[in-house]
Amino acid sequence: MPDRFSAFSFVDRITALEDGRRARGHFAIPAGLPAFSTCLVAEAVGQLAAWVAMAQADFQRRPVAALSGETRIVGEAAPGEILDLGVEIESCDADAVVYGGWARVADTPVLELRWCVGPMLPLVDFDAPEALRGDFETLCGPGKPPSRFPGITAPDLALIDRIPGQRLRAALNVPVSAPFFGDHFPRRPVFPATLLLDAQIRLAVRLAGETLPPGQRLRPARVADVKMRSFILPGQAVEIETVMRSATDGAAELTLAATVEGKRVATGRMEIVSRGSG
């Protein structure tokens, strides 16, 4: 698996660890990338929490993305910068991990996660436990070699329905193969929830741009009550939808949804503000 530990791994080193309780780490965003999305920052925080949870479960179980109560996006992280990561584990047992966390760049907050819940599933279904144990030891020791992440080509969105200012629906075709599946996960490729969220945010920003006063640059400020109901697999056709709930001069609140073959696979809410607000 040549892309293992490089194509979708966003913790370079775990710098502090209190077993099952909290951890600190960092990730160097490769300087050569065109951008580094906020969703990947959230992925980095989630991955640090996953390492703590997997170690706590002695690499018998691993968490998967399921519920995220609130993500506050307060800054940006750019290529070439170092992401400082921290997680606090509220509880972790054989069934679920509950955690919060944050990401900063040079002491400036970028993102805060609160009330995240990940069901713990048999790790052996997703990866080789001993390989992951070895990766964890590397992360807690010298760290993995930095700057191996090659970036991600975001899947195209094809608009399929539109009520101007009220609703947008688009088709997202998950690739059959992509380098990130090498890490996510080696034995069971799953489209990362954070990449789905990235596509949903792109669609929501577009809808907000139809509603908020023209000429403003928009940014996502908050994502809430995200629920992943099932895995999205390579090659699946996903329909994503965003609906405007309210819009004022500088902020819009929208709902997010994703379906596969008519079945709801993800829901959430988000807030988009004009830059300088919120």
Added chain:
Amino acid sequence: MTTAEITREEISAVYPKVAQIMADALGCDVEQVGLSVPLIEGLNAESIDFLDIVFNLERAFKLKIPRGKIVEDARGDLPETAFEEKGHLTDAGLKRLREYLSEVPADRFRSPMRVADIPKLFTPETFCKIVARGLRAGPGAPKPDA
């Protein structure tokens, strides 16, 4: 105190908040969350919804609800081997479950019953009782968040 039957008043006190949490988790109107509606067969709840509901009940009522608590409480002091056998409830286990889930009509308990099918019996009232028990047990019986 905590072993006594939960009263209708205790259930009524927590039901509005419990129903709202369930409606939010299941993406339905709160009016659909009747006290006795089976969550799986009546409101299409999935395992992720139960995780969502329990997590939000914990946050709203400032309680800890360990996963698997319903089955554990139903079993009580009955040894695990006397409660279930090869994934199915024993006669003694089924009797305990009937007593514990007293809000569930008798005809919904089938014999033999798989342990994995127990969640099919759960209703909003099941969770109201868990919350009410937790509030009884908690110091100062905390009130739900507004």
